[in-house]
Amino acid sequence: MYRRRRLALLSAFLVILLGGYTALDANDVVPGVLTREAPWPDPEPYPQVVAGAPAAAPDRVAGSAEDAPLPQTDALAALSSDLVASGAVGPSPGLLVTDVLTGEDLYGARATESYVPASSLKLLAGVAVVASYGDQHRFTTSVVDSGEDVVTLVAGGDLTLAAGEGDPDAVIGHAGLADLAAEVAAELAAQGRTEVQVALDDTLFTGPELAPRWGDVDLSGGWAMPMAPIAVDVGRREGTNVRSSDAGMDAAEAFADALAAAGISVSGDVSRAAAPEGATVLGSVESAPLRDLVSYTLQHSENILSEVLGRMTAVSTGHEASFAGAGEAVLAVLAELGLDTSGSSLADTSGLSSESVLTARLLTDAVRLAADGSHPELRSVVDALPVAGLEGTLASRLADTAATGTVRAKTGTLPQVVALTGIVTTDEGRLLAFAVLANDFDQGSAYLARIAVDEWISEVAACGCSSP
Template sequence: MDRARRAAAALLSVSLVLPSAAAAYAGSTGDGAAGGSTQEGSVVAAQAAVRPTVAPSPEPVLRSVGAGLTVDPAVVSTEIEGELSNAWLGDSVGLTIRDVATGEHVLDRNSDSALTPASTTKLLAAAAIVSTLPMDQPFRTRVVTGPEPDQIVLTAGGDMMLAGGRGDPDLVEGHAGLGDLAEQTAASLGAEGLGTADHPVRLRLDTSYGEGPNAPAGWTDFWLSEGYAGPITMLGMQQHRAIPYDPSPRDPAQAAAIRFRAELTDRGVVVGGGPATEVPRLVAPPDATVLAEVESAPARDVLAEAMASSDNGMVEQLARQAAIADGAQADPAAVRDWVLQQVADYGIDTTGVKLADVSGLSDGSSIPVRVLADLLILGADGSHPELQEVLGALPIAGYSGTLWDRFALDSQAPAVGVARAKTGSLPGVTSLAGLVVTRDDRLLAYAAIADGVGRDGTSGLEARSVLDSVVAELASCGC
C-alpha cells in the first residue's frame, strides 16, 4: 500500500457510534503480521503476498437493522456444513455464532478451544482501551521551555501520526503537523527575542511520556526490519508508520525531532545542530512554559484507524497509554496482563486466554472464539456502550479496511455491505470475528479461527475465502 492510499485510508477511521443492537449497522490493514525467523523468509514472503490492504474511503453502505426473525440453529448448521468441512481450513477450527438480541448460541464448534487468534487479539486490546482512555480527547504534542534559557523541548504526548509539515484537520492520519508546531514555536520565540543569530536555541527531546520498551518480547527483529510492525512510540510521523517492506525508523521520535528542527529552520529560527544531528534527550521541567501545542484527532478516531489498518505498533501504543492511565506499568508484559484483566472485568470468562502481546503478532497467544463473540455481544446489545466504539471501527465487507477486497466471489456477495469484522492472518492462521445481518434482518455475532491452515500463500487465501463464505451463508440465510 503506497503512502497516498494510506492517507486516503485514514478517512476510514471516523468513528461510527452504534447506540444499540437495533442500530448496530447504521453506520474500518494488514493484520497481525506474518513472520518468524529469517529461515522462514519464504513462508513470510508467501503470506505477505496475500495480506489484505487498506481500502480508500467508502461511502456509507450499512443499513439499519430491525428486530428481524430469529434463526433456526439446525438450518444454520446445515447451511454452513460444507464450508466447515472444507479441507482448506485444516483440522483445527473454532466457530461460534450468536444471536445478538437474545445471546443464544446458534452454533458452536470447538468454541472453548484455545486457538491462535492472530489480529483478532486486537478486539481484546480495543475493549480494554475504551474502558479507560477518554475517547473524545486528543493526544497533545508540545514544545516547552527547557531547564536552560536557550533550550526548547519537543515533548511527546502520544501522537504517532503527525504530519511532517502542516496538518490536515479533516484527516486522522496527519491531523496535526510538525509544521504547525514549528510555526507556533517560532512566534513564541520571536516574542522573546530568541531563535536569532545572536540568540540561537538548542532543541531537546522529551520522550518520558509512556516510555517503555519499543516492542513486546515476542516481536522479532525481522518483523520490525521488514515493516510488519513499527516500534511502540509516543511520538512519530504518519509517513513513518510501518507497512510490509517499508519499515519505520528504528527511533520514530528522534526522526520526528530532526524533522521538527528542519521545520523551525524553514521558519527562520536559528537552531543549534546540523540537519541530521541527533537531538539530545532530557525530561522537561515540570514547571516549563508551553511555547506551542498541537492536537491529534480524538482518541476514538485514532483507535478506529489502528483497528481498520490493524496497526500492531499503534494498538500496542494505545493500550500502553490506557494501562498507564489506569495505574499499570508501561512494560509490554504489564500492559498484556492489564488488557486481560479489563476483559475479565466485563464479566467475560477468560479461561483459555493467553496473551503474548496485545496485537496478535507474537507467538504464544491463544483465545477461544467464545471470548471474541462475548465481547461482540456486549458491544452490540447496548449493555456496554463503550464497546460500540470498537464495533464502529470494524471494516465493512467488500468496502473498507482489511475487508475491502474480500467477499469477491458471486456466492459471497450477500455479505457485502451487511457484514463487518476484525480479520487476522499469520502463517498457518486465518481468523474473522464480527457482526452480520441475515436476510431476515436478524443481527448475528460470529467468531472463527482456523489455526491449522497450510503455511503457503495459496492455503491462506483459500482458507480466508472459506470463512468469507461462512459469513455470506449467514447473510443470505432465511432461516
C-alpha cells in the same frame, strides 16, 4: 470442492506473481504461502487499501429487528460442520455465534479454548482504549521549557504527526510538527529568546522495543518497528511502508528543523531527557479523535497504531506502558466490562506476535457488547469495522455474496492462522455477533482457509435459519 480449491490455489499464485508477498500480506490475502526463511526480498511500496463504491456502502451494517426470528442452533451447526468438513481450517477451529439483542449463544464449538488470533486482536485493543478514554479523546504532543535554553518535545502517544503542517481533515497527519514549532517559536520570540537546544522526552513508553516473535521479516516488510510514543506518519519512511528504526528521534529532529525554519536557532544535536515536572508548556498540538484512530487501525489493520492503543490503555489504567503491560491493561479493562478473559494472554496488542492467544468467547462477547447498545461509547468500534466487499481489508473479500454490505468484521492472518470476528445481519434480519479462529491447518494453505471462512459467513448471512 476439489476444483474450487485448485482454482483458488491458481488464483493465489497468480496474485503472488503479480504483486509479491508484501502486497499480499498487507491486504490480508495469502501470508504463509511463501516461505518466511531468509533471504527476504526488498519490500515493495505499500499498497493503499481501496474502499468500495461510496454509493453502495451503507453508513453501518443494518441493525436487528426485534421481531426478527432467531436462527436455529441445528442450522448453524450444520453450516459450521460444513466448514470443518472442508478440511481447509484444520480439524478444530474455535467458533461462536451469539444473538446481539438477547446475548444468547446460538452455536459454539471450542469457544473457550485458546487460539492465536492474528489481527482480530486489534478489535479488543479498540474496545479497551475507547472504554478507557472515550471516543472523542485526543492524544497531545507538547513542548515545554526545560530551562537553560532547552525546550523539550514531550511525546504523548501520537504517532500520526505530520512533519510539516497538519491537516484537520486527516487522521494521519492531523497534527503537524511545523504548526507546533510555529507556536513555540512565537512564544519564545515573545520572551526575547532566539536560540535553544531541543530535547526529546520519550519516557511515556517503556520495556522492550520489539514484541516476542516479531522478526526481521516483520521489520523489513514494515509490519513492525521499534516502538516509540511519538512518530511522523506512523514511522513510515517516505514512499514505502518500511518503518523507522528510531521514530521518536526522527520526529524530534523534524521538530528541530521546523523550529529553525520558524526563526529560532537550534544549537547542537537533539538529546534525550525527561522533561522537568511542572515545566511551562510552550505549545501543543492534538491528534485526531480516538474514534478516528481506532477506525484507521481497524480498516487498515495497522499494527503500530494498534500497539499504541494498547499502550495508551496501559497509561490510562496505571499499568506499565510496555508490551506486557499493554496486554495486561487491555484484558483488565475487558474484565471490568464484564467479559470473560480466561484463556487469554497478550504478548502484544496488534496480533502480530504468535504468542498472543485469545478465545472465540472473548472476541464474540466484545463485539456483542460494543453492538448491543449497553455501552453507547463503544458503538464507534463496531462502526469502524470494515464492511464486507466494500471497505478496508474486506474491500476485495466477500464481494458479490450475501455477506456484502451485511457483515462488518476484523480480519486476521498469519502463516497458520486465519480469523474473522464481527457482526452479521441474517437474511431474516437478525443481528449476530461471531468469531472464527482457525489455527494449525496445513502449512501454505492460509488462502484456502480464508476462502472457507468467507464461505461460512456468507452462508450465515444468506441463511435466516429460523426453520429446519
